[in-house]
Amino acid sequence: MDIDFWFEFGSTYSYPAAMRVEELASQAGVGIHWRPFLLGAIFREQGLSDSPFNLYPAKGRYMWHDLERTCRALGIPFQRPSQFPRNGLLAARVACRFDKEAWLPDFVRAVYRANFVDDADIAGASVVGRCIADAGAQPEEVLAQAQSPESKAKLRAQTDDAMRLGIFGAPTVVVGEELFWGNDRLEDALGRAASRSG
């Protein structure tokens, strides 16, 4: 059984999960549907004006320490971004429009590395374009298509889907109808998917 990997480019714990999910899924013999969505829209629906990590400073301080500790334990490079959360809208439109392309996983990881290793502003077309090129696709063409009305509508609809599924944070892996929230649940989710494939 395949998994749906729901992620947000600005989300901190989505970073280690996105860096690991393809290799772990491959080891488990499980396919991935990449599902970018806009976590900010879901927070607004809940009445939150910002990331809970900014609204609740103690929680935010803990998260940065825990994320650094988590990445170190997993052997994943990490540098705390100077801005949080970064605006992942353009990158999410690209990932949503081109979600089945062979270059998509490389693009996703390139954007996360830009945000969480290089401290680059992923909101702009220059950084996103560089990530597209790094993944082996054509930046101009991809960026133009990602900003078409159809692409914008597709990402909005996908974010609505996330809400309907009961998603409230990122990353979330959905296996059938079961949710697994957080980088901490990635292995459990893949184990569940693998057991349902047999």
Add this chain to the structure above:
Amino acid sequence: MDIDFWFEFGSTYSYPAAMRVEELASQAGVGIHWRPFLLGAIFREQGLSDSPFNLYPAKGRYMWHDLERTCRALGIPFQRPSQFPRNGLLAARVACRFDKEAWLPDFVRAVYRANFVDDADIAGASVVGRCIADAGAQPEEVLAQAQSPESKAKLRAQTDDAMRLGIFGAPTVVVGEELFWGNDRLEDALGRAASRSG
């Protein structure tokens, strides 16, 4: 090095952590300081009028499913309480006043079982008294001492300490000055404490 195990009797993920911490700490050769506190006071300080699991229904629905799944995987019995969160004030006063007694860990587990297995209202003296008796202590004497002005002040001061340490949720294990939040981080916390003991 010892750990500080910060817990709240109403807190859902504190339940599996409290049921496991003594055995895991013993295996790791680590001592435990039991630190009950009032999570509601910390939520109020953050401007929250209730548990986030009640304020954000999608998060709450997920938590109940995840907690059930977690307890099943750990072999810990679980029945969803008909009321959430339950008021753990009296039980916390007992645990705070008698935190170094040999019967304390049994009392803590008895209260959690009452809440999360027997669906009993832990707010009242009858249930808390039964838990004290189950742990081998004298309910009348313990309850009277737990409700003295000194005992009430001790729990308030301990909750203030939790805030000063940056604690924002339960359970939290503190090793030196490092925080590990959640049942998911219990093993990591004990591993850190064991490595600092050597």
